[in-house]
Amino acid sequence: MMGPARRVTVAHLWVAAMVLVTPVSAGALHVEEVAPGVFVHVGQVALAAADNGGDIANLGFIVGEEAVAVVDTGSTPAIGKDLRAAIEAVTDRPVRYVINTHMHPDHVLGNAAFRGTGPGGGDPFVVAHHKLARALAGRAAHYVASTDAALGPGHVTAGDVVLPDEEVEDVRRLDLGNRTIVLKAWPTAHSDNDLTVFDPATGTLFAGDLLFMHHLPVVDGSIAGWLGLTLEAAASDGAPVRRVVPGHGPAIGHLPQDEDVQRDYLAAVAQEVRAAIADGVPLGRMVRDARIPSGRWALAEDFHRRNLTAAFAELEWE
Amino acid sequence: MDFAQKSSATAGRGLAALALAALLTLPAAAAEPTAWDDIRANLYGEAPLVEDGLITLEAPYRAEDAAIVPMTIRTALPDGDTRHVAKITLVIDENPSPVAAAFTLGESAGVTAISTRVRVNAYSDVHAVAELSDGSLHVAARFVKASGGCAAPMAKDPDAAMASLGKMKMRWFDAPETSPTHASAQLMIRHPNNSGLQMDQLTRFYIPAHFVSTLTIRQGDALVLRMEGGISISEDPNFRFDFTSNGAPLTVEAQDTEGNLFGQSFPAGGA
Ligand SMILES: [Zn+2]
Numbered sequence: 001m002m003g004p005a006r007r008v009t010v011a012h013l014w015v016a017a018m019v020l021v022t023p024v025s026a027g028a029l030h031v032e033e034v035a036p037g038v039f040v041h042v043g044q045v046a047l048a049a050a051d052n053g054g055d056i057a058n059l060g061f062i063v064g065e066e067a068v069a070v071v072d073t074g075s076t077p078a079i080g081k082d083l084r085a086a087i088e089a090v091t092d093r094p095v096r097y098v099i100n101t102h103m104h105p106d107h108v109l110g111n112a113a114f115r116g117t118g119p120g121g122g123d124p125f126v127v128a129h130h131k132l133a134r135a136l137a138g139r140a141a142h143y144v145a146s147t148d149a150a151l152g153p154g155h156v157t158a159g160d161v162v163l164p165d166e167e168v169e170d171v172r173r174l175d176l177g178n179r180t181i182v183l184k185a186w187p188t189a190h191s192d193n194d195l196t197v198f199d200p201a202t203g204t205l206f207a208g209d210l211l212f213m214h215h216l217p218v219v220d221g222s223i224a225g226w227l228g229l230t231l232e233a234a235a236s237d238g239a240p241v242r243r244v245v246p247g248h249g250p251a252i253g254h255l256p257q258d259e260d261v262q263r264d265y266l267a268a269v270a271q272e273v274r275a276a277i278a279d280g281v282p283l284g285r286m287v288r289d290a291r292i293p294s295g296r297w298a299l300a301e302d303f304h305r306r307n308l309t310a311a312f313a314e315l316e317w318e
Numbered sequence: 319m320d321f322a323q324k325s326s327a328t329a330g331r332g333l334a335a336l337a338l339a340a341l342l343t344l345p346a347a348a349a350e351p352t353a354w355d356d357i358r359a360n361l362y363g364e365a366p367l368v369e370d371g372l373i374t375l376e377a378p379y380r381a382e383d384a385a386i387v388p389m390t391i392r393t394a395l396p397d398g399d400t401r402h403v404a405k406i407t408l409v410i411d412e413n414p415s416p417v418a419a420a421f422t423l424g425e426s427a428g429v430t431a432i433s434t435r436v437r438v439n440a441y442s443d444v445h446a447v448a449e450l451s452d453g454s455l456h457v458a459a460r461f462v463k464a465s466g467g468c469a470a471p472m473a474k475d476p477d478a479a480m481a482s483l484g485k486m487k488m489r490w491f492d493a494p495e496t497s498p499t500h501a502s503a504q505l506m507i508r509h510p511n512n513s514g515l516q517m518d519q520l521t522r523f524y525i526p527a528h529f530v531s532t533l534t535i536r537q538g539d540a541l542v543l544r545m546e547g548g549i550s551i552s553e554d555p556n557f558r559f560d561f562t563s564n565g566a567p568l569t570v571e572a573q574d575t576e577g578n579l580f581g582q583s584f585p586a587g588g589a
Contacts, residue, residue, distance in 0.1 A: 003487060012449075022327055033404035047467060048466075048467060098440040102351075104468040105467070105468055106467075106468065115490075131477070133499075134476075134525060135472070137434075137525065138472045138513075138525055139470040139472055142439070142470040142471065142472075143468075143470065145440070146467055146469075149466050150466055150467065187479065188474075188475045188477075191474075192474065192475045192476075192477070198328065199530055218468070220468060220469075220474060221451070221475060222474070222478070272421065280489075280491040280492065282388070282390070282433055283386075283388045283432070283433075283560065284376060284377075284378065284389075284390060288378065300558075305382040306382040306383045308464065309382050309383040309386050309388075310383050310385075310386065310474065312386075313386050313435065313553075313554065314551070314558075315487065316506065316556075317487065317506070317508075317554070
């Protein structure tokens with residue numbers, strides 16, 4: 001245990017004040033300590049909607065002796081604020097880094113809530129894959145509009161979109177004070193800007209959306225690229241991956257079994273799509289006639305046809 | 319790309335003309351003007367568009383992936399009709415650049431179907447308009463529900479597309495059952511087809527627009543189809559078309575907005 005200082009009284013006052021100012025906020029997000037100094041908030045396995053306020057992705061933070069690193073910030077600044085309240089409930093150390101695992105709105109649109117939470121009241125460094133800025137900038141207007149559609153207007157504005165200050169091309173180490181975390185930028189898989197965060201001290205890997213559990217995996221990058229990687233490759237500094245925090249699903253899963261379950265789904269999609277391409281079936285007909293997988297996966301009705309579409313357009317080039 | 323942009327000046331004139339036409343012919347109609355009213359007036363002025371089934375449009379009701387929405391346009395002339403389809407225009411009404419593609423068809427090519435993939439930004443009507451050799455205009459429309467959440471109408475891996483920019487692939491399929499004299503082929507071209515992003519004061523980010531603006535397919539010297547396209551065509555533009563093959567090789571020429579020229583020839587038949 002890194003022994004984060006507690007500041008319960010102050011945090012409670014702050015949360016109470018925040019509730020008065022912003023009624024959207026329900027106070028500190030519930031977080032669990034999955035390993036010493038490593039906290040995870042479990043988002044709902046659901047589409048962003050008014051009844052969940054966009055609380056649909058797993059978020060977390062890692063506490064070092066000097067500073068905190070946040071891993072993903074949620075769908076809205078309100079969720080980011082609640083995550084910030086959760087952090088302030090366990091430590092008074094500043095947030096030195098806000099890390100985004102990829103450009104999707106449920107992972108990055110809470111960034112603005114962390115303005116001023118850095119050392120000395122400055123802004124934290126926002127750190128991401130070197131391709132995140134382009135991907136997010138190109139999609140930001142669409143994400144703001146789709147958030148308005150899902151949650152109602154006013155939850156996110158263009159001014160809440162915060163692009164990274166620090167970009168990772170390969171591997172980058174961040175020091176939190178006697179605790180160094182390892183950021184790894186991956187080739188195109190779930191998206192073209194996936195980044196994982198590994199804490200060698202506890203063997204905890206934040207996989208971002210390179211790992212889905214329960215929630216049907218979503219392909220927004222390259223299915224072949226995704227099938228070609230293994231999260232074990234994130235092990236670093238002599239430490240194995242002891243537990244992995246998925247981007248969607250429960251607080252933790254384990255390698256290799258939970259990644260294998262995901263790989264089985266992705267491999268089945270690739271196989272079905274390759275067969276359709278070989279048979280000359282047009283994309284539209286293949287997707288229209290597809291059978292939606294039942295059983296294990298939540299949100300298959302929402303994402304399976306989309307995955308077939310993306311996989312078809314990609315694998316047609318093989 | 320001028321043809322694909324909404325011009326407020328001409329849109330205004332078009333609207334006025336349309337309003338006048340509405341007064342003359344549809345005294346009861348007092349509906350709000352739609353995006354289509356503007357676009358239609360821009361493209362066709364006051365010419366009548368008939369929805370007579372000569373052209374049909376297949377589109378999914380829900381855009382599963384906003385960046386890759388498959389669309390198929392078919393045309394069928396009555397037996398013995400000596401006219402031919404000269405031009406087909408595909409419009410995504412609510413997109414920032416609504417005219418996705420304008421196809422000019424070869425007089426002897428007998429093109430009866432074109433499938434492509436488009437970006438759909440928002441809930442939108444989609445229109446396909448056929449212009450026949452006698453100047454008559456025929457229309458079909460479908461409504462497409464946008465996908466929300468993290469689905470955005472953007473290239474998934476622009477670097478991969480750039481790495482093999484202009485690479486082409488031609489596939490051949492069995493003749494369609496409905497017209498066994500026809501050939502069925504599919505042209506694919508690697509291109510990010512970037513919609514571009516203006517410098518944004520907030521994000522200080524700039525992505526130049528870079529897309530395939532024209533693409534011509536000939537068999538021998540005879541035109542099969544020519545496409546003038548915009549940013550609504552998906553990354554890695556893809557056109558599947560049913561046509562009457564004359565047995566000559568298919569030659570493809572494409573040009574993008576940066577002046578790159580891509581060309582390749584493919585033997586007829588394939589299979
Ligand atoms: Zn994601």
